[in-house]
Amino acid sequence: MHPLKKLLNSSEKYFTGSGKFNRLKPLFDATKTFLFFPSSKTRYTPFVRDSLDLKRFMSFVLISLLPVLIFGIYNTGFQAGIARGESYTFFQAFLLGSSYVLPIIIVSYAVGFFWEVLFAVIRKHKISEGFLVTGLLFPLTLPATIPLWQVAIGISFGVVIGKEVFGGTGRNFLNPALTGRAFLFFSYPVSMSGDVWMAVKNSVDGVSGATALSILAPEGEKITSALSDSGFSLSNLFLGFVPGSIGETSAFCCILGALFLIITKIANFRIIIGGIAGLIVTAIIFYLIPGGSDSWMNAGPLFHLCAGGFLFGISFMATDPVSAPGTNQGRWIFGFLIGFLTVTIRVANPAFVEGTMLAILFMNVFAPMLDHIVMKYTASKRIPNV
Amino acid sequence: MENIKISKGFKVALAGMPDLSVIQIPEPETIAVSALDIPYIRPKLLVKENDPVKTGTPLFCDKRNKCIHYVSPGTGIVKQIIFGQRRRLVEVVIALDKNRDKKDEFIQFETLSPDDIDTVPRSKITKLLQEGGLWQCFREFPSKDTADENHEPPMIIVSLNGNDPFSPHPQVVLENEISFFEFGIKVLKQFSNRIIVTSRQDNLSSLNRLNGLKEHITHIAPDFYPAWDPGVVLYKLKRTREENRSWCISAEHLVLMGKFLLTGRYPVKRVVTVTRSNDKKPHIITRQGAPVKDLVGSLDDNSLITTGRFNGRYVEPKSHMGFFESTLTIISDNQKEELFGFIKPGLTKPTASKTFLSCLTKTPKNLDCNIHGEERACINCGYCVNICPVDLMPNFIIKALLSDDIEDALNYGLLDCCECGLCSYACPSKIELTKLLSHGIDAHYKDKE
Numbered sequence: 065m066h067p068l069k070k071l072l073n074s075s076e077k078y079f080t081g082s083g084k085f086n087r088l089k090p091l092f093d094a095t096k097t098f099l100f101f102p103s104s105k106t107r108y109t110p111f112v113r114d115s116l117d118l119k120r121f122m123s124f125v126l127i128s129l130l131p132v133l134i135f136g137i138y139n140t141g142f143q144a145g146i147a148r149g150e151s152y153t154f155f156q157a158f159l160l161g162s163s164y165v166l167p168i169i170i171v172s173y174a175v176g177f178f179w180e181v182l183f184a185v186i187r188k189h190k191i192s193e194g195f196l197v198t199g200l201l202f203p204l205t206l207p208a209t210i211p212l213w214q215v216a217i218g219i220s221f222g223v224v225i226g227k228e229v230f231g232g233t234g235r236n237f238l239n240p241a242l243t244g245r246a247f248l249f250f251s252y253p254v255s256m257s258g259d260v261w262m263a264v265k266n267s268v269d270g271v272s273g274a275t276a277l278s279i280l281a282p283e284g285e286k287i288t289s290a291l292s293d294s295g296f297s298l299s300n301l302f303l304g305f306v307p308g309s310i311g312e313t314s315a316f317c318c319i320l321g322a323l324f325l326i327i328t329k330i331a332n333f334r335i336i337i338g339g340i341a342g343l344i345v346t347a348i349i350f351y352l353i354p355g356g357s358d359s360w361m362n363a364g365p366l367f368h369l370c371a372g373g374f375l376f377g378i379s380f381m382a383t384d385p386v387s388a389p390g391t392n393q394g395r396w397i398f399g400f401l402i403g404f405l406t407v408t409i410r411v412a413n414p415a416f417v418e419g420t421m422l423a424i425l426f427m428n429v430f431a432p433m434l435d436h437i438v439m440k441y442t443a444s445k446r447i448p449n450v
Numbered sequence: 451m452e453n454i455k456i457s458k459g460f461k462v463a464l465a466g467m468p469d470l471s472v473i474q475i476p477e478p479e480t481i482a483v484s485a486l487d488i489p490y491i492r493p494k495l496l497v498k499e500n501d502p503v504k505t506g507t508p509l510f511c512d513k514r515n516k517c518i519h520y521v522s523p524g525t526g527i528v529k530q531i532i533f534g535q536r537r538r539l540v541e542v543v544i545a546l547d548k549n550r551d552k553k554d555e556f557i558q559f560e561t562l563s564p565d566d567i568d569t570v571p572r573s574k575i576t577k578l579l580q581e582g583g584l585w586q587c588f589r590e591f592p593s594k595d596t597a598d599e600n601h602e603p604p605m606i607i608v609s610l611n612g613n614d615p616f617s618p619h620p621q622v623v624l625e626n627e628i629s630f631f632e633f634g635i636k637v638l639k640q641f642s643n644r645i646i647v648t649s650r651q652d653n654l655s656s657l658n659r660l661n662g663l664k665e666h667i668t669h670i671a672p673d674f675y676p677a678w679d680p681g682v683v684l685y686k687l688k689r690t691r692e693e694n695r696s697w698c699i700s701a702e703h704l705v706l707m708g709k710f711l712l713t714g715r716y717p718v719k720r721v722v723t724v725t726r727s728n729d730k731k732p733h734i735i736t737r738q739g740a741p742v743k744d745l746v747g748s749l750d751d752n753s754l755i756t757t758g759r760f761n762g763r764y765v766e767p768k769s770h771m772g773f774f775e776s777t778l779t780i781i782s783d784n785q786k787e788e789l790f791g792f793i794k795p796g797l798t799k800p801t802a803s804k805t806f807l808s809c810l811t812k813t814p815k816n817l818d819c820n821i822h823g824e825e826r827a828c829i830n831c832g833y834c835v836n837i838c839p840v841d842l843m844p845n846f847i848i849k850a851l852l853s854d855d856i857e858d859a860l861n862y863g864l865l866d867c868c869e870c871g872l873c874s875y876a877c878p879s880k881i882e883l884t885k886l887l888s889h890g891i892d893a894h895y896k897d898k899e
């Protein structure tokens with residue numbers, strides 16, 4: 065027997081029945097099943113079950129986040145270097161970035177996990193794996209300079225209000241990570257948006273840390289050239305060497321993650337493709353409308369695609385199966401409308417620089433309705449059998 | 451022959467396919483008629499313990515229709531009548547009479563002849579089959595209860611393949627029995643104008659050697675479970691509402707029926723398969739109702755013995771094969787717990803998903819009887835939808851059922867569910883979808899009755 069397994073077996077008695085720590089049973093179970101696959105036998109038909117379980121399912125989302133995470137850490141250090149007027153090697157930048165990013169992730173997991181355990185103990189149910197994903201998704205949507213207490217508040221709000229009050233993973237209709245982020249966005253707009261994104265406290269004068277989405281072109285200039293002038297060339301935006309939230313800057317890394325999720329069929333490709341299609345179509349329509357050449361209206365599909373958190377949101381947030389529709393047609397519409405709303409919000413209301421977040425939350429609310437309509441429609445297509 | 455287009459199902463190659471060779475095992479000491487695999491029956495016993503019985507003596511009937519008999523598949527004495535919880539009949543066990551030298555004493559029933567079968571009134575055939583213990587071969591959709599004799603089925607689906615991927619091969623089952631099969635088809639024509647005979651794609655070539663069988667096959671189903679299931683076939687073929695009440699029968703039961711009507715004697719020979727992952731066992735010829743332990747031999751304790759890995763029932767070694775059961779699947783218990791098992795590449799792990807490297811290989815996989823996880827709330831991932839052969843959305847249906855909204859569940863197609871078990875198989879949240887669906891179907895059916 066594995067020594068770890070022995071330890072678990074010998075300590076099990078404290079956590080079960082009338083053991084000293086029996087209230088912490090969910091925590092013990094979670095540790096045990098995290099380390100070792102539980103192996104109970106089937107009791108009902110079918111007597112065989114697939115090897116895939118929720119733990120592996122959620123772990124795959126974490127794997128898909130690795131590129132954005134690693135790049136995000138590096139980019140944080142890189143941007144800090146620019147702000148300080150120094151140039152770092154990759155390794156230095158990565159280390160510096162880690163010193164900003166890791167504490168945020170640790171706080172997010174620790175505080176969120178506390179709530180999960182608390183609710184599991186109160187409700188006497190098992191700790192769901194869904195939090196593994198929320199705990200990492202949430203920090204990746206934050207700017208690296210965010211105060212840690214705000215991280216704690218945000219994740220608490222996301223887990224408790226976004227998920228647990230509805231009954232836990234599977235019963236929530238909003239994406240918990242996004243709920244937390246939206247809460248921070250509206251409560252502490254200063255640290256969430258505008259010009260203080262930079263991962264540096266003693267910022268050198270004159271360096272602006274504006275994000276691409278808050279750029280407006282001066283009179284007579286085109287938005288695209290204004291963007292390029294401020295360092296937001298299309299290639300920079302695509303690769304991600306720009307200031308922004310930790311995980312959201314690199315379109316390329318988001319696409320890598322999205323491809324992984326699509327190939328392993330963890331995420332539904334309909335949402336991602338539908339979303340990108342919606343964004344492109346809407347961006348083209350706005351592009352063709354005369355006027356507004358100095359604003360994001362005229363940025364064209366490629367800038368819309370690569371700037372801001374759209375690709376991150378559509379790949380990792382919108383594809384959260386719990387808060388997305390469960391029908392295929394519903395998923396297409398859901399994705400498409402997120403793309404549409406993202407551009408519309410960006411164009412119509414520059415005060416909300418990040419349209420994706422609101423678009424996804426808004427569509428989360430409508431997902432059950434989309435499903436309902438699709439189910440009614442498909443049911444009417446079946447030969448009735450009642 | 452028409453191909454039935456089905457795209458969803460279980461496409462993983464499985465290890466343990468039985469061999470086409472055939473062995474005959476010695477006559478068992480006891481045989482039994484099980485009540486557990488007979489749908490919805492409310493049995494009324496017609497014998498007592500220690501009564502002598504002949505082959506064909508009725509042992510019990512169905513209280514709902516007392517004409518439908520369940521008869522003894524051997525000659526001997528009633529050794530034991532076993533009841534389960536709430537005095538539910540489990541089995542009537544018969545000790546075979548050793549002294550008669552393996553010769554059965556038959557109850558002789560009236561015989562029919564192939565030449566004038568089309569002039570025999572339907573009611574007469576019905577009565578013969580009910581008394582002879584073979585009416586139960588007909589099952590009526592959507593609940594798959596024993597067929598209602600007063601209802602004229604819009605179609606009858608004859609399935610050459612059984613409930614499990616490794617059920618007996620039709621070549622073995624029908625060898626030397628083609629004349630009975632053909633007579634059976636004639637009998638079916640007295641009941642319905644539309645007879646559908648389906649076969650699995652890969653069985654076709656080996657069926658060539660059975661003279662005349664191929665002309666009867668009307669539809670070919672693709673070669674993955676459960677494409678050949680009569681429920682799936684019906685779903686693909688039906689065009690009107692009335693067809694929901696079609697009947698189905700398996701080819702082996704049709705042979706029994708033909709044999710019974712031609713000879714007037716209750717046929718007792720059955721072909722069964724016993725399968726196990728790392729084994730390639732021959733088909734076995736035995737008597738109906740043979741003891742499970744005679745068929746499986748000795749076992750290491752932890753394996754499950756079932757009559758079909760996806761949709762059978764769990765059986766004990768000391769119990770006996772049921773009338774509808776022709777395969778025993780021994781599923782081993784893989785007790786090994788792996789450190790960080792959930793993140794290993796998994797080259798040998800069977801899966802319908804795309805999250806193990808094994809999905810890239812075509813080597814046959816071993817399925818074990820572990821759940822591979824713990825039950826969680828539904829995350830709406832749609833894996834159950836993507837595998838359901840009859841295009842249901844099990845996740846939405848169970849949500850309707852759990853909130854007692856039977857209307858919605860029915861509208862979503864609950865009764866099309868053929869209880870194949872694949873949704874539960876695939877669910878990463880390990881929800882007992884099939885169990886919930888079956889309960890829903892049963893509850894609705896009993897309500898209506």
Ligand code: SF4
Pocket residue numbers: 837838839840841842844866867868869870871872873874883884887
């Ligand atoms: S709902 Fe489940 S059990 Fe029913 S047919 Fe579909 S996959 Fe099979």
Ligand code: SF4
Pocket residue numbers: 827828829830831832833834835844845876877878879880881883
């Ligand atoms: S497979 Fe399981 S978790 Fe996924 S949608 Fe179906 S019931 Fe829900």
